[in-house]
Amino acid sequence: MRLYPRLLHSKPNERNNWRFIADNEGIHWSDIDEDISVKNIILGQRTNVRELSQIPDLTWENWLE
Structure with missing residues (x-):
């Protein structure tokens, strides 16, 4: 998940609320x-x-972990 910081820093219930989009070519x-x-x-x-600039309290060090 570290490749996707929004997912990494989200709560489990937020990560579990997903759906396929664009004829199953993406996930939202x-x-x-x-x-x-x-x-x-x-x-x-x-x-x-x-997109990283839109994530509060995210530093490069945290993103690279």
Whole structure:
């Protein structure tokens, strides 16, 4: 999950509230307003770095853990 900081820093009930989107090509977590493509998850691609600025109290050190 460390590749996806919003998921990492969300509560379990927020992570469990998800649904497939775009003909099952992506996953959406409405509680944390996160969308990740299934392809990115399979390939282990990180969330776009500019999105990190929207996460409160997230430092580079925490993100890299």
